[in-house]
Amino acid sequence: MLELYHVSRSFAQNPVLNDISFTVPGGALTGFVGANGAGKTTTMRIIMGLLSADSGSVTLNGQPLTGATRPNFGYMPEERGLYPKQPVIDQLVYLGQLHGLSRSGARKRAMELLARFGLDDRAKSKLESLSLGNQQRVQVTAALLHEPDVLILDEPFSGLDPIAVDAMSSILRDYAARGVPVLFSSHQLDLLDVLVDHLVIIQDGRILADSSADELRATQASRHRLSLGSDTGWLRSEPGVTVIDISGHEALVNFDSESDAQRVLATAMSRGPVAEFAVHRPSLADIYREIIK
Structure with a gap:
C-alpha cells in the first residue's frame, strides 16, 4: 500500500497541497480526479521524488520512500519525455537497460507491450512519425518496461482511441491483479465506473474523498x-x-x-x-x- 500522510506544498507562498492524506491500496486501480490546478500532478511528483514536500511523508508498506525504492516505480509524467527523432524500439531498449534489463530482455519486453497496443509493426518507426495517440501508447510502454512494483500515471488515457483505451485498461487491471498499487489521474469521468476500484478526489489542494467505489456509492x-x-x-x-x-x-x-x-x-x-x-x-x-x- 502506498500512503501519503499530511503532505503540504507551496510555491512562492501559494499553497498547492494543504495537508493531504490518502491511500493507494495494493491490488486496486485508484483513480485520482480533480479539476486542472487541483494538485494532482504536484502530488504525483512528490510521490516520485521529483518535488519535495514542505511537510508530511509518503510511505510504501509502512516504509519511507527512498532512492533505492523509487527506481522500482513505473511513472508516466504529464510532460512526455521520449525522443521524437529516435526509432521507438531503440529508445525503449535504452530505457529498459537503464532499469537494469539486459538488451535482449528489454527488447523482448518492449515488443510484448507494443504488441498489446497494436504497435509492434511500428517498432522501427521514429516516434515523431506516429500519431499523438500512438506516441502516448509508447510513453506508457516505457513506464511498464521494468515490471514496476508501483504505477503512477498522469493522464495515461489522454489522446487514446477506444481500442487503445481498452488495451490500457486491460494492462492496468493485470497489474492490479498482481497486487501492484496503481494511481492514475484522468479527466475522462466515464472511465471511473468501468475501471476504478478506489477513488481519490482532490479540489484546491485538499482531499475531498478517499474511499472504495462501493463505499462512495453507499454514502x-x-x-x-x-x-x-x-x-x-x-x-x-x-x-x-x-x-x-x-x-x-x-x-x-x-x-x-x-x-x-x-x-x-x-x-x-x-x-x-x-x-x-x-x-x-x-x-x-x-x-x-x-x-x-
Missing part, C-alpha cells in the same frame, strides 16, 4: 428515476421529496423514506401511465460532481 442518498406519461413538475411540491433533476416527463429524486416513495408512486399512477419507477445507481462521475459542488 449517497437513495435516488429514484421516474418516467411518467405526463409532466413531472408536480414532484417539486410533494412532501418528503427532494428533486435532483426534472426534464419533462422524467425526473431524478430522493425520497426521505420508503413510505414517501410508495405514496408518490401511487400518486403518479393516479395521474397516468408510469413507464419507470426505479432505484437509480449513481455513477462515480455523478458522485464526483456532487462532492465537488
